[in-house]
Amino acid sequence: MNKLLTTMFALAVACVTVSAQAQKVTGSVENGAKKTAMCVGCHGIIGYQASFPEIHKVPMIAGQSATYISSALAAYKNGDRKHPTMRAIADSLTEQDMADLAAYYAQLGMKDQAALPATPKTPNETVQALITRDKDNSCTKCHGANFSTPNDGTVPKLAGQHADYLTVALKSYKVDGHGVVGRSNAVMGGQAKKFSNAEIKQLASYIGGLPGDVKTVPESRFHRAD
Template sequence: MNKLLTTMFAFAVACVTLSAQSQTLTGNAKDGSKKIAMCVGCHGIVGYQASFPEIHKVPMIAGQSATYIVSALTAYKGGDRKHPTMRAIADTLAPQDIVDLAAYYSQLGLKEGDAPPAALAKAPSKEVEALIARDAANACTKCHGANFNTPNDGTVPKLAGQYPDYLFVALKAYKADNHPMVGRANAIMGGQAKRYSVAELKVLASYISTLPGDVKTVPESLLHRSD
């Protein structure tokens, strides 16, 4: 038992150290553009669908915040997120690679003044409105923003316009934090997701996907244009 506790403690320290390293580094988008070979095969194809361990479209990451991308990749590398493919890729990345990739994807496909007007957001149905505000002190919009596109913290993702099946799978993963392949260990999101049934999470994911947002997929063929 002591050996197990020692191993767990060492792992936790390693994760904290990795996160701290990433936060003190400065990302370079130009350098990041040279490190995307393992990313574009999935994230550079519009509508690309993963089949293992669950079938869903891979998330759109162009236009996502750099701080969140760093946080997500660090979670995969540290084991807090269990998806086998993403863990394997993250394991090959040094902290500098992570911040460079984050810098690159955060500005990819974005133009100044390109943010979608909040006025275009679809009003939620009474059912969805009740789900979002189920616990006023911990409502989804407290962190992700009223339009789900203006997070209150860099480590919180933009969700508006994201693929509904990906959002659904991601939300379910927080309910299964100990699952060896799809679980996600995050105290805040775990607490939130577990307050909802699987059916309710699907309703939330479906609504959020209809909102105008920054995230998109830039096709791989466009990444190599000279203009």
């Protein structure tokens, strides 16, 4: 009897696993293009600045990986990332919406994108020491030698991103137990807490100055491109 129950349980688990895999959401670029109304007001304006939790440029998301965009939106929705505006927007999105938007922004502006150098310009000694402070888990281990070739889809491309945004984002991983500020990520939390805010700003300045894929692409139906 126990053997039969064990077999039935194993079959049930297998069926659930197969069902979950079969239901994996695939994003549509075409559908994503129709769902950007809540995005372009911030992410579609070159140089647009947010004021929470401090004044900084909103991140460039065109050219970012689809997997990362989906995972970031999901993190805002489930509360792992605390940001009132992004939480409200993410709450209104279905899993399919997230996948569609991610697919759209991942390819936006990438048609004529030049190949990035495999290795970036050498940082000064101070910044190099910060990058390799943890030899077993240096910044480039996850984000790539050029900070634009992540080792996993859920890891963002950082090269060329706004330095002030990177500074705010990295500092948010150091925040624990705050109601509306902070990001929950065991790996990034452990890494960010090793640096002072001044050191984070130095890292962000270097990484933000590297050539990268991410960009802001104004949409003509809402904003002029010039």
